[in-house]
Amino acid sequence: MSKSQLYKLILYRLMLNILHMIKSLAAAVPLGICCVFITTIFLKKYERKKEISVCATKRRAILCLVFYIAVVVQVVILFRPWGTIQEIDIIPFDTYGGIRYIILYAAANAIAFMPVGILLPMIWEKMNSLKLSLIHI
Numbered sequence: 001m002s003k004s005q006l007y008k009l010i011l012y013r014l015m016l017n018i019l020h021m022i023k024s025l026a027a028a029v030p031l032g033i034c035c036v037f038i039t040t041i042f043l044k045k046y047e048r049k050k051e052i053s054v055c056a057t058k059r060r061a062i063l064c065l066v067f068y069i070a071v072v073v074q075v076v077i078l079f080r081p082w083g084t085i086q087e088i089d090i091i092p093f094d095t096y097g098g099i100r101y102i103i104l105y106a107a108a109n110a111i112a113f114m115p116v117g118i119l120l121p122m123i124w125e126k127m128n129s130l131k132l133s134l135i136h137i
Contacts, residue, residue, distance in 0.1 A: 010101065021075060028074035035070040036063050061122035068115045 001009075040063065047053055054062075 014104075024075040025071065028071045031074055032067045032070040036067050039063060039066045058123055061119045064115070065119040065123065068119070072112070 043054060043059060043062065
């Protein structure tokens with residue numbers, strides 16, 4: 001297999017994965033909205049029980065985080081077609097496609113978890129410090 005054929009194959013598989021993710025995302029949004037609705041009810045009950053008021057910014061951050069987690073879990077775990085994983089490779093950095101694919105995976109994971117890094121410090125004040133954030137994890 002030549003380099004150009006390998007690049008075409010990688011690009012083709014990448015496009016198929018992106019289309020599958022878009023379809024899964026469209027199906028996951030309604031369930032994410034339901035999770036946000038349920039969380040809103042629990043937040044209101046919590047406020048009444050403790051007789052406190054949660055800051056509007058913190059409430060929005062909590063709801064965004066719940067929505068984000070619900071959608072990620074659905075897209076990554078629940079909507080994955082059965083039999084799509086034939087093997088699990090535990091050798092680090094031994095990826096089909098070489099270093100470019102490794103960099104693509106690392107960039108995709110970094111982008112995918114950016115909302116967590118933005119929303120957690122808004123919810124928990126202890127997470128504002130990098131040192132404390134790494135210790136708590």
